[in-house]
Amino acid sequence: MEEALPIRKIIHVDMDAFYASVEQLDNPELRGKAIAVGGSSKRGVVAAASYEARKFGVRSAMSSVLAKKMCPHLIFVKSNFDRYRELSQRIRNIFFEYTDLVEPLSLDEAYLDVTENKKGNPSATLIAQEIRQKIKEKTSLNASAGISTNKFIAKVASDINKPNGQKTVPPEAVLGFLENLEIKKFYGVGKVTKEKMYRHGIFTGKDLKAKPLEYLQEHFGKSGSYYYHVVRGIHNSAVKPTRTRKSLAAERTFSENISSEVYMLERLETIAEEVERRLTKNNVAGKTITLKIKYSDFTLQTRSKTLPFYISSKSLMLDAVKDLLFQEKMKNSVRLLGISLSNLNNEKKEQQPEPEESIDVQLKFDF
Template sequence: METVPIRKIIHVDMDAFYASVEQLDNPELRGKAIAVGGSSKRGVVSAASYEARKFGVRSAMSGAMARRLCPELIFVKTNFDRYREFSEKIRNIFFEYTDLVEPLSLDEAYLDVTENKKGNPSATLIAEEIRNKIKEKTGLNASAGISINKFIAKVASDINKPNGQKTVPPEDVIEFLENLDVKKFYGVGKVTKEKMYRHGIYTGKDLKGKSLEYLSEHFGKSGAYYYHVVRGIHNSTVKPSRTRKSLAAERTFSENISSELFMMERLEDIAEEVERRLAKSKVAGKTITLKIKYSDFTLQTRSKTLPFYTATKSLIVNTVKDLLYQEPMKESVRLLGISLSNLNNESKKKIKPSVPIEVQLKLDF
């Protein structure tokens, strides 16, 4: 059994970030149900205020569905320049406490404060101080989760949302995970949740009762992940420099497309955007993926890995064309996307398997 040092990890997650920025900038929107994005006929909601969430409005929901759930919903255009401006201010606050900051998106990040610039031994107090400083400097609310690893910290940050925090110290980790509904486990989506329920796995305790062999048999490669995290084992460190894994562009159409010729016209434009983004990021990729969302909302991806790196539109288009005609369309199409992965900025790393750990149970947290 390997002994590893206890880490003090904070996951900070802004509350309804895009919507909160819009409400902050426009006092008339405060206290009202608003959705950022999604106003067009085929639009998708990027974020919803808590007032809108009470009606069931969620991000990634179609604007039409959101309107049906909440007839009084106010749609607001996205303003990513403004969101990035706030995100930079928030990130600068993080760096006042530690250089070990791993952003996940504009509105959330992991912080390793085991050793921090303030010399504060309490990760709980640091999280509270960070949240107060974010409120003071931006006017926005943040929630936080604090624990011994990234997985538990992320799960914990949802417990007391909005504008709250939850600490899971080492001695409470197992009990916390055992009592948790599996749908709250990070990495368990709607489909996996239903599958787990069918297998009689409703709580962390139920999950912990299944063997590694059982979980691997029924949940594939993810089985080992579930087996370890429910035991509090998640050895991924906070990585200050996150390497881009893929680069993509996609388009949702105002009218469904049923002709491959029309699809190729759209894919030409999308490939041009991908080429531009590759050039801006100074990367190239080997694996080209075509994303197709049909009119019935089913999603399909088709991929091809080239023997060399590419970042040129012509080669991307030729590959995507092959993928498009790989099989006939089953329905008309509402969305097309192209992504490149297996990028040349990825360094090959040896994956260290998860191993049991011994931890010191009493620690100032």
């Protein structure tokens, strides 16, 4: 008799409007008001928005100018990352009270594998409730959580009852949950992919599930296999306590648009110095170098090349970046330049999901 595959209990904890909530916590006069963390200048970008601001459509990564148009009474607050890191560490310490299998995604979210946990609690749902309560008690901040059989579903579920809520998707409910889910809520489906899905008649998980693997691979490339499997509840990526860094990058937004390639090379030299510093700090090197260009009309372009050897020095990066810069003529003046190095020498091949690992074997799992 073939041994059953191990079943996991995964929690995704996501702090609610973390940066903005910390600012409202530390500055009582900001509570209940529409605030944005970030710069208010014409070049500024919103790093985080309070829920009061989100009601007006203000979102992270939005330009400050647009945010102010959407919400004229918006209050801009300067970021304080030392404070965010301090609270993030306090929250992370709570996670470690339950499990050592904690995979931080950023300062404000993390995956936890509580299949076997330090409290001996068989219910991932109750553990998530306890964690959220402790976070509230120790930081006065609200957290939301998603609980399910894998990281993908837990991540999606954590958004369902935000803010200050949680959603459990037990094994027997997974397939129905995914079939009824709007495709735009699938983790990994961004704005561009969403529109492409719509053009192919894919609006829900059920629509996605109806498409054969070959069809999805033909129209969505390598991601097609990912979509095919996750809609069937198959996502075998384990919670990794130490996440492997995939790339290192640095970028700069300029106070004035630049059109001279000579000036661009000067800026790129400074950016390359920063990338070199980060590579040295992390003791890694990479083969694939990417030049990121954001034009004055906000269109974004990336140009990449993969070298036959690993590099980490500024001079070698600049040699490659020069080739990329002069690869084609600039279509407009430039407001941002960035350099990233990927295909690092710390990477390991992740196992691909196997179709036979069906969710059906999990139906009797206690959540």
